[in-house]
Amino acid sequence: MRYQLISCEVLFREMCDAVARSPHQVDVVFLSKGLHDLGGKAMRKELQQKIDAVKAGQHDAVLMGYALCGNGLDGLVAREVPIVAPRAHDCIALLMGSRSKHAEFFEANPGTYFRSTGWLERGKSGHQLSMGADLSGTNLDELIEAYGADNGRYLYEEFTRYRANYQQLVYIESGLEPDGRFEEAARDEAAEKGWAFRKISGSLDLFRKLIHGEWPEEEFLLVPPGHRIAASYDELVIRAERDAP
DSSP, rough: OEEEEEGGGHHHHHHHHHHHHHHSSSEEEEEEEGGGGGGGHHHHHHHHHHHHHHOBTTSHHHHEEEOOOOTTTTTOOOOOOOOOEESSHHHHHHHHHHHHHHHEEEEEEEEOOEEEEHHHHHHOOOOOOOSSSTTTTHHHHHHHHHHHHHHHHHHHHHHHHHGGGOOEEEEEEOOOOOHHHHHHHHHHHHHHOOEEEEEEEOOOOHHHHHTTTTTOTTTEEEEEEEEEEEEESSSSEEEEEEOOO
16 A cells, blocks of 8 residues: 655654554655634635645555644545544644543643653744744744834733643653653753643554554544545544535
8 A cells, every 4th residue: 555644744754753664665755833823714725725636546644744733634635545543633632542541640740831852842932923933932022123112022922821821831751752852852841831740641642543544433534535624623633524526
């Protein structure tokens, strides 16, 4: 079998590990982490272009290295080749190994901010304007200088508001880390923001199942040609619907 993987670069190490171990031939496209920050519509447009470039006879399936991710997958259409997507709301569930593990942890640990090797390595910022300017690391004076007093203060408040909702930073360790630099960076970030730090072990199970062609229905959605992905707003997260002509 030959698959086309389209994945967020935040999952680069996990996906490459799975590809290296797969019995199948896997072609890979990684897209920038910043794609999430542009919103679901822009993300969906970019992903659809990549999917449309995959032709029948060349690949047997398009594998999505994404969760639903702010409805970025909602509306994606399988043209000539089936799409396979994990049933998960975000990449934290992928890194933990299942959406149920993520839900259980989230319920028991409200106010948790997550980091992984990929988030730290590929750019950990969480805010980006539609124009493509990443302002999450910009201080108040720089924003005022660039956008004026009122707009600068507004942007600064918006970009720092999230900090009040968190009490701890959890670093998800995959086992693929080359050394301790990413854990150290996560510890430093937690200390800088005044949060508690905790490290947990992640899982590579979902990555390996996706790339190995093992797609149990409760964990993966198989979208046949002529159908699209739709957010289901239930425990299965996504479903397949026939695409309108």
